[in-house]
Amino acid sequence: MRVMGVGGGAREHALAWKLGLSDYKPEIFWVAENRNPGIHKICKDNQGELRVGRITDPKTIVRSARGWGVDMVVVGPEEPGFHGIPDALEKEGIQCIGASQELSIIERSKADLRRLQWENNLPGKLLFRTFKNAREASDYIRKNIGTQPWLQNIVIKPARQSGGKGVKLIEDRQIYLHNEKERFKEAYFDSLQASMAAYSDIEDKILIEEKAWGPEYSLQCFTDGKTVLGTPLVQDNKSAHDFDSGPETGGMGSISGPDMTLPFITREEYDKSLKIIEGVVEAAQKKTGKSYHGMVGGQMMLTENEGPTIIEMYSRLGDPEAINMLAMLKTDIIDVFQAIVERRLSKLKIEFTSEDAVVVKVVAPSGYPERREKARGHPVQVFETNVKRNGCYLFWGSAELQEDQQVLTGGSRLLTLMAMDHTLPPASARIEKTVSSIQLTDGWGLYHRSDIGTEQLLAKRQSEAERVRRLYKYMEERGILGSRMEWLPNVGRIDSSQLLLRELHGPEKA
Amino acid sequence: MTGLVGFYSFGEGRENWDASHFIHYGLSALQGRGQESVSLATIGPGSTLHTLGGKGGVEELFSSNKTSIPKGFIGIGQTSSYADDYLVHVKAPYELVLALDGKTDLHENRGEATKLFARQLSQLLHSEKESLKATSMLMNKIGGGYSFVALTHKQELVTGRNPLGVKPLETGSVGFDIAAVASETCALDVMGIDHTGPVETGEIIMFTPEDIRGNTPTTDPGNFCSYEYVYLARLDSKVNTLPVATVRNSIGRELAKAHAVKADVVIGVPETALSIANGYSQESGLPQEPGFMRTGENIRAALVPTQKERLIGVQLKLNPVKSAFEAKDIVLVDDSVVRGNTLRNTVLNLKRSGAQSVHVRIGSPALVSPCPYGVEIPPKDELIAGNLNEKELASTVGADSISFMTIEELQHAIGLPRQNLCMRCFEKGGTTK
Secondary structure, three states: OEEEEEOOOHHHHHHHHHHHOOOOOOEEEEEEOOOOHHHHHHHHHOOOOEEEOOOOOHHHHHHHHHHHOOOEEEEOOOHHHHOOHHHHHHHOOOEEEOOOOOOOHHHHEHHHHHHHHHHOOOOOOOOEEEEOOHHHHHHHHHHHOOOOHHHHEEEEEEOEOOOOOOOEEEEOOOHHHHHHHHHHHHHHHHHHHHHHOOOOOOOOOEEEEEOOOOOEEEEEEEEOOOOEEEOOOEEEOOEEEHHHEEEEOOOOEEEEOOOOOOOOOOHHHHHHHHHHHHHHHHHHHHHHOOOOOEEEEEEEEEEOOOEEEEEEEEOOOOOOHHHHHHHHEOOOHHHHHHHHHOOOHHHOOOOEOOOOEEEEEEEEEOOOOOOHHHHEEEEEEEOHHHHHHOOEEEEEOOEEEOOOOOEEEEOOOOEEEEEEEOOHHHHHHHHHHHHHHEEEOOOOOEEOOOOOOOHHHHHHHHHHHHHHHHHHHHHHHOOOOOOOEEEEOOOEEEEHHHHHHHHHHOOOOO | OEEEEEEEEOOOOHHHOOHHHHHHHHHHHOHHHOOOEEEEEEEOOOOOOEEEEEEOOHHHHHHHOHHHOOOOOEEEEEEEOOOOOOOEEEOOOOOEEEEEEEEEOOOOOHHHHHHHHHHHHHHHHHHOOOHHHHHHHHHHHOOEEEEEEEEEOOOOEEEEEOOOOOOOOEEEEEOOOEEEEEOOHHHHHHOOOEEEEEOOOOEEEEEOOOOEEEOOOOOOOOOEEHHHHHHHOOOOOEEOOEEHHHHHHHHHHHHHHHOOOOOOEEEEOOOOHHHHHHHHHHHHOOOEOOOEEOOOOOOOHHHOOOHHHHHHHHHHHOEEOHHHOOOOEEEEEEOOOOOOHHHHHHHHHHHHOOOOEEEEEEOOOOOOOOOOOOOOOOOHHHOHHHHOOHHHHHHHHOOOEEEEOOHHHHHHHHOOOHHHEEOHHHOOOOOOO
C-alpha cells in the first residue's frame, strides 16, 4: 500500500510517525513546502520520499500522487483544503482524507460559521455581527452600544483567515479607560480593513463577536459524513508565554488524558461538545450538498451563557493537538483512514489509551511570532540520546534540512516535544528536563512554555471551569441557557440572542 | 514604600495603546503605598524614553500636566511615600529608567542605593550578551529586600523580585495584547488586566519586542512582609496568592479568641482595621458598628511625613458617629500602633463623645524596630510600643486596656510558616528568620 501525506509541520511529522507504525507497512510519500527532517527520514525508512513543492497547488499534488501511484492521500494543514486539493485528487479517482474546498468554509470563514450556527439555531454559539468596512463597524457600535450591552466587550476578528491578522479582545469595562479602548478599537478596524481589502472573495471584512471567558479545549473528530467520531479532548495554549501572556501563536503546547476528557471538563460537557460539532457538520453538508470526510475539530470554550461553545472550527487536525490525539490512538491509523474512505466509521471500534496523559510543548526561536524574519535561518543542534533517555518524542516543525544535513530554523514553531506519563505533571517534567537538549549553535535564543501541564496551570483551569460552570448551570436549571437577558433603564428587558435570531429569521421563526 | 506599575503591549496595532492611561489608574489604586511623589516613563515607537514626575498624588500629576503626559505604548510608573522620590533615569551606557519598592543594600540611604542598583543594571545590560542570566546574577548578588521594574531605550521592560521576596510583585495579562506587572493585584484589576500570578522569589521577567523571557525562580520560599497583610496592602489585593481580606478577617478572629474582653460593641478604625474588626465581631458575637465618618481625602496616617500633617490628617479623617457608642463599652480595633498619636486622638474622641470604656485591641504585635527594607516605620525612639509596656501605653492613650497580638498569633492568622514571614519590625533587635 502507498500513502501520501501533504504538509511539513510537526502535526504532519506525527501523522507520518503513526503511518510508519501501522501493521499495513505502507510505503510513505510526502509533499511539503519545507524539507522537514523528521518526515524526510520516515519516508526514506519506508520506501518513499519527501518532495518539496507548493502544497496549495492542485497540479503539483495531483502530479505527485499520480506519479507515485499512491492509494490514499492524507492532508495535514488547512490551506490545501481551502485551495481544493482534496477535490482535485478525488476528481482523479485518488482517495483523500481531508475536507473539500466548500466544506472547509467552516474554518476559512469565521463569519460563515457563525451564520451557519445562527441560521440553524444550533447550540454553542456566540453573538456576532459582520461589517463591510471599518466605518460601518465603528458607527454601528457607537450607535448601539447603549442598547446592546454585549457590544462593550467584544472580540474583533478578520472575517476570513488573513495573513497573520489576529484576534483582538476589547473589554470596555472601566469607564475611565473608555476613550482609550474606543480609540484602539477604531484604529484596529482601520488596519483590518486595509489588510482585508485584497480579498475580493468575500463581502464581509470584519467580524465582531461577544467576548466570552472560560477554559478552552479542542475536540478533534474523524468523520465520513455520516458518523462523527470524537477523540480525546486536548487543551492547546495559544499565548506565547507563561501564564497565558504574550502574543497569539499557532499554539505553544497542549495536554490531554489520561482519558477522553480533561481534568477540568466533565463527560457531559464532552458529549454536548460532540453534539455541537455534529450539528455544524450536518448543517454544512446540507448547505453545500457535499459529503464531509476527513477530520473536523471544534476549538471549544465553556461559557457562562451557553456552556460548551464553539470559538472556531478546524477543517483538519490541530497543530499541536494532533500529536496528543495520535499519541493516545491505539487503533491502526490505516484502519481509521480506510473506514473514512469506505464510509463505515460507525462500524469502527476506535480505541485510545486510558492509562497515559500526554503533554506536548512547542519550542520556538526568539522572534516568533512577531519578528519571524529574525527567527529564521539559525542552525539547530539536537542531542537525540537525551531526548530518548527522558522518554520524549520529537516532532520537527518549521525546520529546513540542508544538503549538508544541517537543520536550520524556518522562523515559525521549530519543533514539538511530546511525553507521556500516568498524569500530566510528570509528563511535563520529562519535557522540562529535555528542552536544554535543543540548541541553536549560533547563540540565538529558543523559548517554550514551562507552565503547560503543571499542577499550577491545571489548578487555574480548574478554578476557571468551576466558576463558569456554576454560571451556565444556573441558566440551564432555569431553562434560559443560550439567552442574553439584560434589563436597561428606559428600554426594559432585552435578550440580544432573540434579537439576533429575529434579525436572521424574521419575527415569525424566532 | 512605593507602588510599582509596568505596562507592556504586543502585536499588531500596539502603537494605538497609550500606556499612560493605564499607568494613571494603576498608580491610583496603589496610592495606599504612598502619595508623596509620583512619576512615570513611556516609550514607543522609537528609542526615546519620555518621563514625567511631580510632588503629591497621582491625580495632581495627571491633571496639572494634561498636555505633557508622556506618550508611548510601553511604560512604567511609581507612586512613592518618600518626598522627591522619582524614577531613576540612567542615560549611559544603556539608557533606562527604574522604579523600585524596598531597599537594596548598596548604600545606607535608600535613594542612593536605588541609584547604584540602576547604574549596575545599565552597565550590565550594556556589556552582557545574556542579559537575563546577568540580571538574575545581579539580583542574587545584591542583597536587601526589593522588587523593581525598569524600562530601557530598546523597548524592553525588565522586572524582578529579589530572592528574599519581602516586597510583593504581581503579573497580569489581557488576551494576546497586553502584559502588566504591579505591586498589588488591585492595580491590575483597576487597569482591567487579569491577574496571572505573583512574580516568584528570585524571578526576573524580561519583556522584549522579540519575546518574554523569565529565569528559573530560586527555590527560596521567601520571607514575605507580614506588615503587608496587616496594613500596607489594599483589602482587594492578593499578596503571595493569599487574599488580604481573608487574612485580615482571620486576624480579627484570632484577636477575639486570644484577647477577649467584656463589651457592648466592636468599632474598627477606618479604613484598614474595619475588616479586622469585622472578624473580631464574627468570632466574639459582639455587634460591629460603624464608628467614624471620614472627611477629606484618605490620608494614611502612618505614611504621612510630619507630625502636624499627621494630626490634621487624623482629625479630618475621623468624625465619630456618636449614637453608635454613647454610654457603651467599646472594643476599638486598630491594625497597628506606630507613634501612638493617632490612637490617642481616636480614643479621646470616643470618650469625649460619650463612650463608657474603650478597650483597644491591635491586630498586630507591637511595632518595636524600624524596617530594613524601607517601610516608613520610624526609628525605635519614636515607636511608642517600643518604649512603653502595655499598661503605660493604655494610660498614655487614655484606654481602659490595650493588648497586641503576639507574633505567633499573627503568624497563625496569616497561615504561612514562620520562616516564610518577615517580622523584623515586631522583634526587638530581631533577625529576619
